Amino acid sequence: MSSFHFTIDAECPDSWARAGTISTPHGTILTPIFMPVGTQATVKSVSPEELRAAGAQIILANTYHLMLRPGSSLVAEFGGLHSFMHWDGPILTDSGGFQVWSLGHLRKLNEDGVTFKSHLDGSYHILTPERVMEIEAELGSDIILPLDICAPYPCSPLEARKAMENTHRWEERALIAKERHRPEQTLFGIVQGAFEPELRRESARVIGNMPFPGLSIGGLSVGEPKAQMWEMLRHVTPELPRDKPRHLLGVGSPEDMVMGVGLGMDMFDCVLPTRVARHGGLFTATGRVNIKSSRFRTVRGPIEEGCDCYTCRNYSAGYVHHLIRAEEQLYYRLGTIHNVHFMLRLAAQLRAAIQAGTYTQFRDEFLARYVPASE
Amino acid sequence: MSSFHFTIDAECPDSWARAGTISTPHGTILTPIFMPVGTQATVKSVSPEELRAAGAQIILANTYHLMLRPGSSLVAEFGGLHSFMHWDGPILTDSGGFQVWSLGHLRKLNEDGVTFKSHLDGSYHILTPERVMEIEAELGSDIILPLDICAPYPCSPLEARKAMENTHRWEERALIAKERHRPEQTLFGIVQGAFEPELRRESARVIGNMPFPGLSIGGLSVGEPKAQMWEMLRHVTPELPRDKPRHLLGVGSPEDMVMGVGLGMDMFDCVLPTRVARHGGLFTATGRVNIKSSRFRTVRGPIEEGCDCYTCRNYSAGYVHHLIRAEEQLYYRLGTIHNVHFMLRLAAQLRAAIQAGTYTQFRDEFLARYVPASE
Ligand SMILES: [Zn+2]
Ligand SMILES: [Zn+2]
Numbered sequence: 001m002s003s004f005h006f007t008i009d010a011e012c013p014d015s016w017a018r019a020g021t022i023s024t025p026h027g028t029i030l031t032p033i034f035m036p037v038g039t040q041a042t043v044k045s046v047s048p049e050e051l052r053a054a055g056a057q058i059i060l061a062n063t064y065h066l067m068l069r070p071g072s073s074l075v076a077e078f079g080g081l082h083s084f085m086h087w088d089g090p091i092l093t094d095s096g097g098f099q100v101w102s103l104g105h106l107r108k109l110n111e112d113g114v115t116f117k118s119h120l121d122g123s124y125h126i127l128t129p130e131r132v133m134e135i136e137a138e139l140g141s142d143i144i145l146p147l148d149i150c151a152p153y154p155c156s157p158l159e160a161r162k163a164m165e166n167t168h169r170w171e172e173r174a175l176i177a178k179e180r181h182r183p184e185q186t187l188f189g190i191v192q193g194a195f196e197p198e199l200r201r202e203s204a205r206v207i208g209n210m211p212f213p214g215l216s217i218g219g220l221s222v223g224e225p226k227a228q229m230w231e232m233l234r235h236v237t238p239e240l241p242r243d244k245p246r247h248l249l250g251v252g253s254p255e256d257m258v259m260g261v262g263l264g265m266d267m268f269d270c271v272l273p274t275r276v277a278r279h280g281g282l283f284t285a286t287g288r289v290n291i292k293s294s295r296f297r298t299v300r301g302p303i304e305e306g307c308d309c310y311t312c313r314n315y316s317a318g319y320v321h322h323l324i325r326a327e328e329q330l331y332y333r334l335g336t337i338h339n340v341h342f343m344l345r346l347a348a349q350l351r352a353a354i355q356a357g358t359y360t361q362f363r364d365e366f367l368a369r370y371v372p373a374s375e
Numbered sequence: 376m377s378s379f380h381f382t383i384d385a386e387c388p389d390s391w392a393r394a395g396t397i398s399t400p401h402g403t404i405l406t407p408i409f410m411p412v413g414t415q416a417t418v419k420s421v422s423p424e425e426l427r428a429a430g431a432q433i434i435l436a437n438t439y440h441l442m443l444r445p446g447s448s449l450v451a452e453f454g455g456l457h458s459f460m461h462w463d464g465p466i467l468t469d470s471g472g473f474q475v476w477s478l479g480h481l482r483k484l485n486e487d488g489v490t491f492k493s494h495l496d497g498s499y500h501i502l503t504p505e506r507v508m509e510i511e512a513e514l515g516s517d518i519i520l521p522l523d524i525c526a527p528y529p530c531s532p533l534e535a536r537k538a539m540e541n542t543h544r545w546e547e548r549a550l551i552a553k554e555r556h557r558p559e560q561t562l563f564g565i566v567q568g569a570f571e572p573e574l575r576r577e578s579a580r581v582i583g584n585m586p587f588p589g590l591s592i593g594g595l596s597v598g599e600p601k602a603q604m605w606e607m608l609r610h611v612t613p614e615l616p617r618d619k620p621r622h623l624l625g626v627g628s629p630e631d632m633v634m635g636v637g638l639g640m641d642m643f644d645c646v647l648p649t650r651v652a653r654h655g656g657l658f659t660a661t662g663r664v665n666i667k668s669s670r671f672r673t674v675r676g677p678i679e680e681g682c683d684c685y686t687c688r689n690y691s692a693g694y695v696h697h698l699i700r701a702e703e704q705l706y707y708r709l710g711t712i713h714n715v716h717f718m719l720r721l722a723a724q725l726r727a728a729i730q731a732g733t734y735t736q737f738r739d740e741f742l743a744r745y746v747p748a749s750e
Binding site: 040041042044045046047069070074077078084085086297298300314315316318319322323325326328329330332333 | 415416417419420421422444445449452453459460461672673675689690691693694697698700701703704705707708
C-alpha cells in the first residue's frame, strides 16, 4: 500500500495559503515546496548530494525524455530512477503529455492516445493512459501523473472543452490502469480547462472528486499573461478538496511561487531557476542579476550577502564571474546551486510565514522588493 | 622565509625511483605525485572538495591563461589564487613560456623576453623573466617556474643550444628578480636542451647547480616518440642533485607516470587524464575504455570494479553512459573525478611499491596489463 499522506499544518487567515506535510515512501516533504527539475534523470550540473545540501526535498523527472533515453525498461533493470540516478528522496514524474504536446506536427491525437515522433531519432512512439502508467511504474517514481492534453494557447472554447473532456476520460483510464502496477506509487490527477473559467471550475470539481490523493493544475504558464494564470487559479482552488496537495505544473519562478502559494498551491516545479542560472541569471532578494556583467569582476563578497548556499559560502562573486566568462563548467554548477538554494529557502520562508500568520505581509514585501526579469 | 623542504623517504634499489615528502606553505605532498591541471583557476568540471576527496595534494595552474584572464593583479586583490579559487592546498604555476611558445607566429623573441598577442582578444603582452616573477608573486602560488624557451620539435642542434643558453640566462635573471617578491614562494629551475643528449646533460648540470630548491624538466612530450623522451631522461637524471624534487613538465598519462618514476621523476602534471575523461575516455587497470560505447548501456556495476572514487561508489557505468549520451554536464564531473582518482591512486601505489622495494615489479606488471590508447 502507498504510504502517501498529506497533513495541513497551518492555514493563512487572509489567503488560501497553507503549510503542509507530505509523506512518501522516500521521505517527507514540507510544503510549500519547490521541486528542481531533473529532465534526463539529473538536475543539470548538480549532484544529488548538492541538491540535498541546497534544501531539495523532492525532484521532478520527465517521463517523455526518459522513455526515449535511456528507456523506462532499462531504468527498471537498474532498480528504478532512485537507484539509477543516486537520489534517495521523493521523485515526481510528469506524464510526458506536455512535451508531446509541444512537438506540434510531430504528434497525432486520437481517443486512444497519442502517436509521436521522437525528437532524438525520429522513431515513432504511442502513448496511451495505460502505457504511461506502465512507463511510470518502470521508472518507480513516488508521485506519478496521468497522460493529459494541454490545449494550445490561445484556443477556442470548443477546443478547450474537447481537450478537457478527453483528458478526464484518460484520467479515469489511468486510475484503472494504475491498479495493475505498483501500489507504493501515488497517482495525482491533472486539472485542465485552458483559460475558460467555467471549464476550469468543472475540471477542478470532476478531478477533485476522483480518487486521486493529490492534484496537479496543468495547462497554465503556456504563453498567457500572468494575470490570466492567476485568474484561473482563483476559479480552480475553491473547487478543490482541501485535504489533497496541489501542484502547479511547470510554474516556479520566485515571484510566481510567492503568488501561487496565496492562491492555494503547495508544490511548484519549473526549469526556470536552473535554466537562467546556466545563462548567468542569479536570484537575489531584489531580483535577478546577471553574473556575466562586468560590475561583478572585482566583487570579493558573495553573489548575495547572507546567502548560505555552498557557492556563496565558498566563492566570491568575482570568481563566479571569472568562471562564466572563461566558460568553465564549474560555473554552471555554482550558479545552479545558488538558484536552487534560493528557491528552497524562499519555500521555507513562505512556510514559516504561513505558520506565523504573516504570509500576506511576506508576499507583499517580497513582491515590492523583488524585480522580476522579463523572460 | 620559505617553508619548502624535500625529504627522500625511500629509494628503489633497481631503478632511479624514489619516494619523498615535499613541505610547502599550504601543506605536504607525498611523492611520486600527479598534479591535476587547473588552467583557468579551476580543474575543469570538479570542485576543490572533490579534488581533495579524489586524493589531490597539489594542483597546477597556468600563468599564461591567468595573466590574460582575469589578470594576475586582480587575483592578487582577491588574496591570491588559493583564496580566489577556494583551494587551500599547494599550487604550482608554470611560467607561461610553453603556451607562448605554442602561439607560433603570434610571438616574437628577443634577449630581453618575448612579445605575444593574446589568443583571447589580440592584445599585445610582453613577458620577461622579471615580469613572470612579478605575475607569479601576484598569483601567490607555492611553487613557481621561471620563463623558459621550449625549442620546437624537431630543431637543429644549433637552435637547441641557443634556446637552452637563452633559457639559462633567463633563469639567472629570474633568481635575482624573485628576491624582490614573496619569500614563501619556491622557484624551481627548468632543464631544457631539446633532444640533444649533450645539451640535456649540460642543462641538468648548470640548472642543478643553481640555487633552485626543485627542478622541472621541460621541452619533452612535444611530439617526439616516447622512446626519445625516456632517452633524454636517462641523460638528465644522473646529472641532477639527488636532494631536489624533480618535476616532469606536461607529462602524466598513467603509463608515462609509471615509467617516469623509474627514471627519477617525482612530480607529474598533464591535462590528459582530465581532457580524455571529458571525451569519454576513462582509465581502468587494463587500459582506457570509452564510456560512450554501447557496451556500457546495461552495466549495473561501476566503471571499474574496486575503484573507490565518488563516481564508482555511487553510480553505475550504465548511468554514467546515459549521462554522456544525453550530454549532461554531470557526466564531465563524474568522468573527471574517476580519472583524477585513478592517477592519484596510481601515484600512491607507486609510492608504496618504492617503499616496499618492489617498484620495478609493479612497473612491469602495470605496463604488461595496461594498454595505452593511441593519442
Ligand atoms: Zn548563494
Ligand atoms: Zn572510479
